[in-house]
Amino acid sequence: MLKQFDAMFGDLAGLSVDLSPRRFGRVTACDGGLIEASGLSVPIGGLCRIDHGKGTTLSAEVIGFRNGRTMMMMLGDTVLLRPGVPVRPEGQPGMLPVGPEFLGRAVDGQGLPIDGGPPIHATADWPSGGKRSGALDRASVTLPFDTGIRALNALTTVGVGQRVGIMAGSGVGKSVLIDMIARGAEADIVVVGLIGERAREVSDFVERHMKGEAGKRTVVVAVPADHAANLRLRGALFATSLAEYFRAHGLKVLLIQDSLTRIAHAAREIGILLGEPGAARGYPPSALSTITKLVERAGNSAESGGSVTGLYTVLADGDDQNDPVVDTARSILDGHIVLSRELAQRGQYPAIDVGASLSRVMNDIVPPRQALLARRFRALISSYESNRDLVLMGAYRPGADAVLDRGIALAPQLSAFLSQEVGEHVSLDQALQQLDGLIGDDG
Numbered sequence: 001m002l003k004q005f006d007a008m009f010g011d012l013a014g015l016s017v018d019l020s021p022r023r024f025g026r027v028t029a030c031d032g033g034l035i036e037a038s039g040l041s042v043p044i045g046g047l048c049r050i051d052h053g054k055g056t057t058l059s060a061e062v063i064g065f066r067n068g069r070t071m072m073m074m075l076g077d078t079v080l081l082r083p084g085v086p087v088r089p090e091g092q093p094g095m096l097p098v099g100p101e102f103l104g105r106a107v108d109g110q111g112l113p114i115d116g117g118p119p120i121h122a123t124a125d126w127p128s129g130g131k132r133s134g135a136l137d138r139a140s141v142t143l144p145f146d147t148g149i150r151a152l153n154a155l156t157t158v159g160v161g162q163r164v165g166i167m168a169g170s171g172v173g174k175s176v177l178i179d180m181i182a183r184g185a186e187a188d189i190v191v192v193g194l195i196g197e198r199a200r201e202v203s204d205f206v207e208r209h210m211k212g213e214a215g216k217r218t219v220v221v222a223v224p225a226d227h228a229a230n231l232r233l234r235g236a237l238f239a240t241s242l243a244e245y246f247r248a249h250g251l252k253v254l255l256i257q258d259s260l261t262r263i264a265h266a267a268r269e270i271g272i273l274l275g276e277p278g279a280a281r282g283y284p285p286s287a288l289s290t291i292t293k294l295v296e297r298a299g300n301s302a303e304s305g306g307s308v309t310g311l312y313t314v315l316a317d318g319d320d321q322n323d324p325v326v327d328t329a330r331s332i333l334d335g336h337i338v339l340s341r342e343l344a345q346r347g348q349y350p351a352i353d354v355g356a357s358l359s360r361v362m363n364d365i366v367p368p369r370q371a372l373l374a375r376r377f378r379a380l381i382s383s384y385e386s387n388r389d390l391v392l393m394g395a396y397r398p399g400a401d402a403v404l405d406r407g408i409a410l411a412p413q414l415s416a417f418l419s420q421e422v423g424e425h426v427s428l429d430q431a432l433q434q435l436d437g438l439i440g441d442d443g
Contacts, residue, residue, distance in 0.1 A: 025070065025087045033073055033228070034273050035060060037087045040070040045128060046093030048072060052085045059110075060087070061230045064274055073230040073270065075110070094129065096238050097122035098245040103189070106206045106220040109235030114222060115206060126241040128234070130297045139300035141334070141361045145309050146428050148184020149177070151352045151418045153431035155374045156337060159361045160252065161300035163310040165260070165329045167321065168339030168351075174313045175201060176422065177339070177350045178256050181311060182209060182218075184425040187254035189246045190218045193239030196232050196262025199224040225262070229269035233290070236263045240297050247306035254309050255298055261315035264291055264325045281324050288328045295332050321356075335359040348419050355382045373435050380407040380439065381414050413438055 025039035027050065042048060042062045050058040058081065060072040074081075097111045099122040106115040113120055141159035158164055168174050175197075182190055192209075194202050202222040209218055219242055223235035236257060243255040257263070267287035268278075276284035298310030314329045314336075321338070330336050337357045344351035355378060363371050384407035390396045391408060398405055407414070417438055420426065426434070 023089070027081065027083055027085050027087060028069065030078060030081055030083075032273065033078065033269075035072045035074065035078070035081070036069045037072060038069055040087060040089065042070055042089045043093045046089055047075075047091050049088050049090050050081065050085055051088070052080055052082055056080075061234065062093075063230065063270055071274070073228060073273070075228055075231045075234075077228075092125060094127055095125040096128050096241045097124070098126040098242050099124040102219045102242060104210065104216045104218065106202075106210060106222060107238075109221065109223040109227070109231045109238055111238060115210070124245065126245050128237045128241060129293070130241065130244055133301075133303075137302055139302040139305075139307075140364075141300065142365060144365045144428055146184075146186045147181045148425040148427070149180060149350065150420050150426035150431045150434065151350065151354065152337065153426060153428045154370070154417075154435040155354055155377055156335065156352075156357045156359045157362045157366050157370070157428075158309070158335065158359060159365045160309055161298070161307040162334045162359070162361055163295050163298050163312070163332075164359070165312045165314045165333045165336040166339065167314045167316055167326055167330070167336055169316050169341055172339045172341050172344050173349055173351055174315070174339060175258065177337075178258055178311060178313060179205070179208070180350070180420075180422060182254070182256060183214070185254050186252075187309070188217065188251040189243075189253045190214075191239050191243045191246070191253060191255050192218065192220045193236055193255070193257045194220065194222040194224075195236050195239075195257065195259065196223070196225045196265065197258060199226070229266040232266040233263060233270065236266075236294060240294060243308045244297060247301050247308045248304050250304045250306045252307050252309075254311065257294075257310070257312045259313040259315050260291060260294075260329055261313075261317070261325050263294065264288065267291075283324050288324060291325065291328055292332050295329070334361055348415055350418075350420065352418060354378055354418065355385065370432050370435070373432075373439060376439050377414070377417075377435065379403055380410060381418075383407045384411055384414070410439070 025037040028038050029036040044062050046062045048060045050060055059075040061075060062070055062072050064071040101120050101122045105113055108114050141161045143160040145158045145160045147153060147158055166174050166177060202224060206220055221235050221239040223232045243253045246253045264287050267290040268283050271284035271286045276286055279285055298308040300307045314326050316326050317323050335358055338353040339351045340353040383404045387404055
């Protein structure tokens with residue numbers, strides 16, 4: 001306990017005292033989740049403290065200003081909010097706390113611990129919008145990233161610094177897949193953003209991953225679905241800022257965001273609240289641009305030598321792969337992994353649709369032999385799946401198609417290759433050996 005106080009007093013000793021007058025405003029209106037205050041001059045992204053009496057405070061974030069009024073959104077509920085109460089700015093606008101102090105901890109969108117541990121005293125900070133760099137400052141993707149998943153390592157190889165989306169409908173296995181990758185991936189730091197998901201999933205994930213040596217290199221930023229939209233969006237920015245901070249120190253970071261769709265929903269709520277018109281199926285332009293800005297912050301750094309490998313889950317509402325969020329994510333990401341409900345219903349887990357999945361950097365980071373074997377595998381599984389009904393009905397005559405004949409003969413082995421138990425880990429070399437052993441002799 002005394003060591004914690006020593007660290008806190010040490011941090012306070014290094015701070016400068018600001019003796020300038022403190023300006024405050026007053027709450028003038030509250031319409032739904034939008035709060036208006038007068039007498040303030042706080043930039044967008046700044047935090048404010050609302051004193052509503054009896055020694056308790058509420059927190060709000062500035063999202064805009066209009067006609068001399070500052071518009072804010074609560075980081076919680078508007079219950080007990082009264083007109084005329086004072087509003088005071090606090091903290092550094094647009095900056096988020098970062099540092100190694102967050103390793104092994106689970107925090108919320110404001111960086112406050114939710115794991116029951118001691119307070120976190122981080123002395124470093126990072127811009128919530130990231131530090132913009134030139135296009136040529138990003139190093140190319142040249143090394144393969146070991147996910148521990150056989151199907152991905154062999155057929156849709158991910159690179160260090162690549163941005164990949166896991167796209168599927170609800171209940172198809174996205175959370176289980178990222179759980180397997182977080183456990184088996186080779187990375188110095190793992191930053192997990194659980195944004196807009198169920199609170200039960202958060203507690204289960206923390207219970208599984210924040211133990212032992214793996215837990216010491218993991219940070220979980222969790223903002224469940226019942227929290228305010230701006231706090232959910234802030235959580236996504238916070239997780240990305242942590243990943244950028246560790247990348248700036250030359251570390252190999254795996255950033256998992258679950259899910260990109262919930263982040264877009266939060267941005268949509270804020271945009272509509274500000275009066276933006278809905279464009280693509282109700283999504284205002286700012287909501288879709290939020291996805292682009294967030295994804296573009298991952299990648300390799302030529303300056304530090306560090307990397308942020310981004311893994312983003314994308315919920316396809318109603319299994320619609322043409323949903324605006326899915327389409328936007330697919331266009332900006334460096335690859336996508338599609339999970340099929342039909343394969344999941346057959347009992348194949350993870351239910352990866354190899355034909356629909358793609359890694360745009362695979363040919364640049366794998367040996368030519370592996371690229372050739374992956375193409376052969378795709379041809380076999382695609383031919384069999386497209387003619388599966390004919391084969392099962394007995395309408396196909398053997399010998400009509402050599403590729404299909406080969407696919408029919410290897411169908412059980414192909415399905416077994418794509419399946420993997422939750423606790424099983426298959427390295428890149430093992431995946432290539434098993435792929436070679438399965439179809440290496442196929443001409």
